[in-house]
Amino acid sequence: MKLANQQAGGQPVYIMREGTSRSRGREAQAYNIMAARAVAEAVKSTLGPKGMDKMLVDSMGSTVVTNDGVTILKEMDIDHPAAKMVIEVAKTQDDEVGDGTTTAVILTGELLRRAEELIDQEIHPTSIAHGYRLAAEKSQELLKTIAVPIKKEDKKFLKRIAFTALTGKGAEAIGDKLSDLAVDAVLAVEEEGVVDTNNIHVVKKAGQGVLASEMVEGMIINKTRLNENMPKQVKNAKILLLNVPLEVKKTEVDASIKITSPTQMKSFLEQEEAILKKKVDIIKKSGANVLFSQKSIEDMVAHYLGKEGILAFKSVSESDMKKISKAIGGRIVTKLEEIDTKKDLGTAGIVEERRVGGEDSMLFIEKCKNPKAVSVLLRGGTDTLLDELERALHDSIRVVGVAVEDKMIVPGGGAPEIELGLRLKQYAASIGGREQLAVEAFANSLDIIPRTLAENAGLDPIDMLVALRSKHESKNGKNFGLNVYIGKPEDMIKEGVIEPLRVKKQALGSAAEAAIMILRIDDVIASAGPSEQEIMEAQAAAQAQMRAGGMGGMGGMGGMGF
Missing domain, CATH: 3.50.7.10 (GroEL)
Structure with a gap:
């Protein structure tokens, strides 16, 4: 690869292997943003109670049918480095809180789409990254004002948290049963306000229906x-x-006994x-x-x-x-x-x-x-169904554990995103400069969550966003989210559509960090593989070594007197 035009003698300077590819500036940013957005689009249709499932078939013919964002992304064979960064967001979200993986990935993709529009307006990526960082920090502060405290003894709220995590994952029909199992298991292993979900052992056995599942003390x-x-x-x-x-x-030591x-x-x-x-x-x-x-x-x-x-x-x-x-x-x-x-x-x-x-x-x-360790015996008709039920139960156990530890919840249905969007726009006016545009872009990006919920439910996203904003601009409207079953805003706390505060904070923080990291990349250098000549030389050397080894082996046989 030629990185300097000429030496003093007029000859080009080559400092990298021939065939190495390089993209810089706007081209590199466009490729990275395109790859990240493609990952977000892959899981977008799975979000919400009416999200669709994906069927993933590997090279060996094994099939996975799931609605779980992190499972879909883990099973996909992705090579692009920027796309892998987005997948890491989902994995981190799953490791830390167990739910909200799809939300984090979709939000990352939307933040990058909005950033690309600002780059097209000649706003430098550094300014966008700074504005996004300010918006992310402000969002964490604002989320605390939206959150509602709960008590670990309030099993009704804990069950609704578990049910919300199960919603849309194929386990919704038996959500009451799985929610009960998740809450009982978490409360059993909780010790002094700390929940180690590794002490909940899930055992799967095909056969009887899901209602035969039980928790064993x-x-x-x-x-x-x-x-x-x-x-x-x-x-x-x-x-x-x-x-x-x-x-x-x-x-x-080696020893022998003589008998x-x-x-x-x-x-x-x-x-x-x-x-x-x-x-x-x-x-x-x-x-x-x-x-x-x-x-x-x-x-x-x-x-x-x-x-x-x-x-x-x-x-x-x-x-x-x-x-x-x-x-x-x-x-x-x-x-x-x-x-x-x-x-x-x-x-x-x-x-x-x-x-x-x-x-x-x-x-x-x-x-x-x-007991401070318990087991859940999970039953189901088929192994494929059991695998999906296990993923759903894992998510509900993790979110209930987080809720028991933090004792803080937020409404679901896109309510926090609408409220944060409105407040961040007010905050942007106090900043000024080009960072103000980035903060506004961050605020607008949050609309992607209620918009996607509406789209996946077959509702008009514009009408739903207008109705939600109208509720949030009124007094005591911060808890209103989208009820996808009736197609209008409702108080999500009263409806029992809730999730732990930590899930939302983690999703917003991880999405912002990933978007900022990708935006700051302006040069992608891809090393070339071995050249055709090097491959041919290596093959010739290997064949020569095999011939020499074979003759040596024959000589050895002769030496043994055969």
Whole structure:
């Protein structure tokens, strides 16, 4: 690639590989904005209660049918670097709050579209970026004035938050059931105002309908008992969690034992058996009648445990062990000889191996006292349906968790966007300069959310925007959003269409940051791949090496005397 025209001697200067492409200035910005907007357009039709689904088919023929924005973007094979930045916005939104991914992506695309119009008016991208940053900061302040406080004990509000997250995701018909599951699970694992949703274990099983789904106050794990002699069910279980292998300890160095007679062999086996029996006696003495081991358990130990009526499971994953520990209130023991019966053993009302969905058996640890880890058994007719239900339940669990932690909500239906747009226009008048135009563009960009809700519902977007602005300009109208079912503005708080404040703040902040980052790029340099000559040289070298290796191998065979 030629970056300088000529040297002193009149020769061009090449400092990059031939074939490297470069776009600069307005061209680079146009390409990046076009790519980002294309990503936004791909998920735009999924927004809202009446959003449509996407069917994604990969190269292996696997099919995903979903309405979830981040799932769609993850499944799409996208190469453009600016488009990947927008996908990162969706992933960050999902990681942080679990919902609002489509809103964040659509808003990013609209901010860039408005910015492109300002660039066409000869306004420098730096001025636009500064104005967008001012508008984003002001939006975060204004959102706090729109928010409404709630209490974690108010299950009615929490259920409506969960239902709003489920709306439009294919799970709306059974939204009441999933909302109840989400709220109950979150409140169960909440500790001192903090919700770790990793302690909610979702298990999917095809078969019965969704209404057969249930929350278990304990854990469900995909394990079966080690020995047929062990009981299938243990009531009033005292559970021991071990991170110790129950087997004969192996030496750390290579060693051999010389046995010269059957008597010595018998003595050796009896000694080994006595060591294993001693380990079982220690477990029995602790009072445990259920055992979970993160390590292996020898068959002989399993046999003895079965004879003692102890239900045992081996090779339990570390994550499952931690969840079981939180559910039963027990501690993971790392030394068999130091079991503290009072502190280490956990309890459960019942531990049972139960058949779920056809011939599959799973282990249920139920009726735990104040469990801080719970399981949700999700049922559905098909695996495709179950996958979508799991995504919907994940979103509702995350938003309920955020609401319990922050105790602040905002109305849905595009109400915050309309209110912020009106207030940002008033704020823009106080700024002046070219940044004022950028703040106004930011305010106008927010209209894309209620506009898209209206379009996806088959309503006239202009009429809906006019009606919404009219309500918000009146007294006490800040909570009015678009009811897509009747086609007119309504108080979203009263209607129960609500979402956590953090979801909206994260979406606005992430969208603004991504738009600013893309706007500040004015030079795209794409490195070229290897030239045709280099590829041919590499192929020739590889073939020569293969020929040399083959002859060497034949020589080696001759040396071996074949």
